[in-house]
Amino acid sequence: MEKKKLPETPRKLPVPVTGMSCASCAINVERALQRQPGVRSASVNYADASALVEYEPSVIGPEALRAAVRGVGYDLLLPESASAAAAGTVGAAPSAGPAADPARRAANAPAASWADPDSAAAARRATDAPAASWADPGSADPGSADPARATAPGRAAAAPAASWADPDSVDPARIAAARRAETRAVRNRMMGALALSAPQVLISMAFPQLPYTHYILWALATPVVLVWGWPFFRHGWQMLMHRTAGMDTLVALSTGCAYAWSVFNTLDPGYLRSKGLPADVYFEAASVVIAFILLGRWIEDRAKTTASDAIRKLMELQPSVVLLETPDGATREVPLHNIHPGDLLRVRPGERIAVDGAIDAGESYIDESTLSGEPLPVAKHEGDPVWAGTLNRQGSFRMRAGKVGRDTLLAGIIRHVREAQGSKAPVQRLVDKVAAVFVPSVIGIAVLAFIVWWVSGSLPQAILAFVTVLVIACPCALGLATPTALMVGVGKGASIGVFVKDATSLERLRNIQALVLDKTGTLTEGKPQVAALRWFAGDNVQARALLYSLERSSEHPLGGAICAALEGGGGAAASGTAPGPVPAALPLLPLQGITSVPGAGIEGTFVRSVYRVGNLRWLRISGVAVTQEVEAWAAAQESAARTVVVFAKDGSVLAGIALHDRLRPGAREAVADLTARGIAVHLLTGDNAATAAVIAREAGIASYEAGLLPGDKTAFVRGLQGRGLVVGMAGDGINDAEALAAADVGIAMGSGTDIAMDVAGMTLVNARPDRIPAALDLSKYTFRAIRQNLIFAFVYNVIGIPLAAGAFGFQLNPMIAGAAMAMSSITVVGNSLRLKFRPVGRPATSVGRSTIQTI
Known part of the structure; x- marks a missing residue:
């Protein structure tokens, strides 16, 4: 009998994109990726210069994706594993067997790395087999492995060459180096352009009658336009060859026309004068426009780097070297990528923990604030779990490595934050449609302005209007409006223990009118x-x-x-x-x-x-x-x-x-806060009515339902939706998964099951209900910033383009247009960065032991 071929599991490739200069560039890259066979979806984020591609490995590989992007004038920075795999067949499986590649399993089910499904029983099993809860069921127990393996001479050869622990994503050091190189190149071009533009402005305004003025300006403008401005022309030409257009197209057209017109009038001024027209030159305008655009881009790059601080700071939490204990009891420093599950590691006071695992000997106080948001260090004893990225405050201890590399909680958080920052809110899809036609429309308006002024008998003004319209138009502000605010909002959420899976959930959250709370493990501690x-x-x-x-x-x-x-x-x-x-x-x-x-x-x-x-x-x-x-x-x-x-x-x-069971800290305050916002709070539980009534009364909830099965919870959620309400659901268990998926916004508790976190749109890592009002504030402030950014970007272009075309009866200088264009992008990014300093929710109160322990 013929075997049925199982459908292939797609892979997700988060990858940096280089060479983008505006929102239209991001759309061009996205279209190029989406056109490739085997690509299921592709999303390009201009704000953090990255792409998230979901593809079928048997049909297309990373190198082919890179070739497609290079074909339209951009490039991808591929991870080490993708470069290594390019030598083999496109669809070759990296390994075989159920335990051969746990990282690959995590890539196919990202939310699984947020929680150990066996963690609820981990403490009970610790005395029987400390490492068992971390072991791959398809492989040998790492605790029973030959201890000599830790120092086996061939072991390092099997590890990735870089110190970055996740070979399927790009080493953050490479990303940072590439970003620094791009920013440095823009800065150098900007400084050169400014240095030669300033004397041109001075000569044009103060000494216009100097002998050979036009030739001096020509000499000063040529390096600015043809050297430091050359990338605009090269990239604009590449886009033209692929029938696309972007910001570089506008810059190349405007400055190129101004420069060419000025060269013509310098070499043959008599032609226009013989027709009674002034032979004006715009060398300084072309130079200043390029200088201002480069200045704006440099400031924008620096601001975008600040906006993506969340990812960088999370990545910095994991040390690159660890102290490995050998079988004879000695210790030696080894790169993080050489650590396998079951290895024994020494952690000294003041050091960050590199991998997930459990304390094998000793005790200490661990600062888990980076993951849980709780300010007080947590006492840890033998058998207690510890996580990568947390800080050992006191005491030296030995730990057994459990989850390493991309399987750690920290790596899962980084992936989720990166994917959430790269996801698109529904409002962004409308912006993308506008940006897609923006550049061709601007070119059309510029040509129309040129024709109108030319027909009216003023060729110089026609050229000036053409150049100014192209210069002032800015798709960048439009393209940056949504992603920069999302990046900052999602990053701020990560810093307070609210991890957003996608932008859609964050957008919907601000509109919820009813919140349904599960009882055990959500409203209560879940530690009965x-x-x-x-x-x-x-x-x-x-x-x-x-x-x-x-x-x-x-x-x-x-x-x-x-x-x-x-x-x-x-x-x-x-x-x-x-x-x-x-x-x-x-x-x-x-x-x-x-x-x-x-x-x-x-x-x-x-x-x-x-x-x-x-x-x-x-x-x-x-x-x-x-x-x-x-x-x-x-x-x-x-x-x-x-x-x-x-x-x-x-x-x-x-x-x-x-x-x-007891109410979680902050539960009563969270309910009071939500009720004060006009949100109807409902308690659902499978428990008995008497217990539900007591817990509801303690929490201040008027509406509760008891004795419910999972399907009943889902029916309750759908009933609220049937009344036209936007419904949020917070839960932690497998029995809540169906209702979490049915709700408009699902909120999983970090102490719950991986299934609940998989279907929910966001996760509260510290599992505290008082983070729900904080998440509501985060949603409200983020989309308020997006709305402000979009209004500014649209108003700027609606006023600026007619002004540049001369529609209000006077002509705008191209230099002023260039400065305005640069400031529009800077203003949008600056407005988004204000989110970093907005307080959200109530300050987290201190509790004894963080509830992150069951993640």
Whole structure:
């Protein structure tokens, strides 16, 4: 039978673009990429000079993408892995086997790097196998690997040549070097142009009657126009050959015409004079226009570098060398790319942690503010997880590497921030359409102005109008209006622990009218504790081991709490029932057919009996007989705002477990803030009505629904949308994923599951509800800046172009037009940068231990 070919998983390639000078350039690059076979989508961001390309590796490779971009006059800065792969076949798979390339898996599912799906149980498993929760299930346990591997002579050869830990993205040092080289080249051209333009202006204004004035101006203008201005002409010609146009086209046309007209009048002034027309020259205008444009571009480049500070600062958090502990206990410094999962690393006071992992020996206080936003260092002990990019404040410790390279939490954050900054808001698509026709329209207006003035009998004024219109028109301000504000907004969000996945979510967030909150893990801490454990039958070692084994397979926070209680002594006694015998270590029993039912519970089979742990409703549906004794006990626990789950064998109840949870810090204040903004807040939970009522009352929420399944939550969200409301949903679990996807804006808690974060539009890394109002402010301020930028850019062009054409009865000097054009871009970027200094939300209050620990 013929094998079905599985659909190929596309790859995403974030790559810097060089040579762009305006928004029209970004559109040209985007179109060139989108036209290539095998490219599913391409988005080019002019503000940070980058492209995000999604392509099919079997059809096209990075080198072919680069060739397409070079064909329209620009270039791509490819990562090392892409250059190396160019030597092989385009569609060759980089490696085989389930564990051969975990980085590749992360690339195909970016959100997975935000969370370890096994992290909810990591602490429980730490004593059994410290590195197990980090291990690739398809490979050998790194902890059991031969320790000599750490110093094997061939090992370094397998690593990438650069110190950058992510071979599938461009080394930030290369990007920075390329940006510096571009900025330095523009600065050098600008300084040369300014140096020769200033004497031209002085001679033209103060000494116009000097002998050979025109020849002096010609000599001074030629290097400015034909040397420092040559890239405008070269790039303009390349675009013309590909039937496109951009800012360089306007500059080349305007300054080229002014220069050529001036040369003609210098060599043959009698021709125009014989017709009664002045033989004016515009050498100084052409020179000053180029100087001002280069000055504006240099300032703009520096401002855009500031706007993308978030990415640069995040990248700087990861050290390039680490202290590796060898099998004999000695330590030596090695490049970061030589570190593999399972390696032992030493971290000294004041050093940043390089990879994700867990403390193997020692203890310390770790400053996690770069990831969680919490100001106080967190106490860490043996077995506790630590993350790349955090700072070791006190104490030296040894850690076992878990996730390295692009699999670390920090690398995932960088990817998400980069993709969010490069994504386009819906408003940007309209701007792109305008920018696409902007340059041809401006050229048409300039030609029309030339014809009108020429027909009216003034050829010099016709040329002046033509040049001035081309100079003053600025697609750059229009193109920078949206992406610069998004870059700064997303970067500011990253600094306060709000990570935005795409611009659409950020744009919608400011308009939400209703916010739906999940209870456990979202509004509450999601760290429940067992308040009571009541055995109704069969309290023995095997029953406890079965309960323990079943809950060990669960990722739900309640499962972790029950396991912790059983490990620590069997839980609290209730109703006079003392805890039964507790073994030194509960054995893990081999249950079969373990199935998790979202919003209900978990079940598994052992020796032909079905064991279930879940809520009473699900157990009744499953055919479990719930006695009056169990009902009365459960009602008493629920009246005390406790969550009740029941342990059953086949059709009878063995035990009841009551758990309680606390509101997250800032939850009440967040609800009050949202309510004051006119946003209706709703609490949804699968828990019982009594617990939901108590939690809602504590949080100040008037509307709540209890006993809901995942589908019920989705139906509730759709019901609100059916009333015409824009709905946000905040959740953390697999059971919230459907509702998160259905909402207009999904907000995942950083302490939740990777599935929830995958479908949500933004993630609160520190999992604090009081970051939701901050995210609302961020959305409001970002799009206010975008609106201001767009209004300015449109008004500038609507007024400036007719003014330059002479429509108001007087002629604008091209030099003034050049200065105005440069200032328009600078103003837009400067307005966007104001976002960096706008306070958002309430200041984060200090809490003991950061909730980032379960990311």
